[in-house]
Amino acid sequence: DAGVTQSPTHLIKTRGQQVTLRCSPKSGHDTVSWYQQALGQGPQFIFQYYEEEERQRGNFPDRFSGHQFPNYSSELNVNALLLGDSALYLCASSPRAGGVNTEAFFGQGTRLTVV
Amino acid sequence: AQRVTQPEKLLSVFKGAPVELKCNYSYSGSPELFWYVQYSRQRLQLLLRHISRESIKGFTADLNKGETSFHLKKPFAQEEDSAMYYCALRGNQAGTALIFGKGTTLSVSS
Numbered sequence: 001d002a003g004v005t006q007s008p009t010h011l012i013k014t015r016g017q018q019v020t021l022r023c024s025p026k027s028g029h030d031t032v033s034w035y036q037q038a039l040g041q042g043p044q045f046i047f048q049y050y051e052e053e054e055r056q057r058g059n060f061p062d063r064f065s066g067h068q069f070p071n072y073s074s075e076l077n078v079n080a081l082l083l084g085d086s087a088l089y090l091c092a093s094s095p096r097a098g099g100v101n102t103e104a105f106f107g108q109g110t111r112l113t114v115v
Numbered sequence: 116a117q118r119v120t121q122p123e124k125l126l127s128v129f130k131g132a133p134v135e136l137k138c139n140y141s142y143s144g145s146p147e148l149f150w151y152v153q154y155s156r157q158r159l160q161l162l163l164r165h166i167s168r169e170s171i172k173g174f175t176a177d178l179n180k181g182e183t184s185f186h187l188k189k190p191f192a193q194e195e196d197s198a199m200y201y202c203a204l205r206g207n208q209a210g211t212a213l214i215f216g217k218g219t220t221l222s223v224s225s
Contacts, residue, residue, distance in 0.1 A: 042201050042215030056212055106159040
């Protein structure tokens, strides 16, 4: 099991552009959460997907959107990129069925730089 | 407001010295508390959670509901403990998101 995999690992975009980041969850996991980690900060929750629907959302603007596919993989889309969107984007997966005693596994992250 | 506070950005100790990484939280209800660790060039991984009440790599953490704290402790630090440590909380319902502190860098030198 490769665990949680994210692609690409690094990305450079220009202000105003749009970006799509991808995540494949750990085998057996059906819930995917996305986090933004700015330099020197802890990860901040963006949103969570389960059964192909957004279930919970953090304090992020509508420019941030996502999708979950039937195979549980997920995409994070960011429109109209701002310099402040430069960060490490982390994907975490977990099994819903385990209830509160489940552990979230994190991917290596995608480093997005907006210039 | 739900919040996790880690007051120290950097903690430097010598090998063999005791370590305590502080974590305070604010949450209305009974959250789950976690410590995550990120070693150099590795992904974020769970170190321990309060409901397990176990010791991992010599680290322990006790939940103090009165002081709303969940400090991470180790009696004798090792150089391989050098890493970034994040305290996090999660609501006690399935599927709720993790809320992280800003992290503390632990540096252990010989």
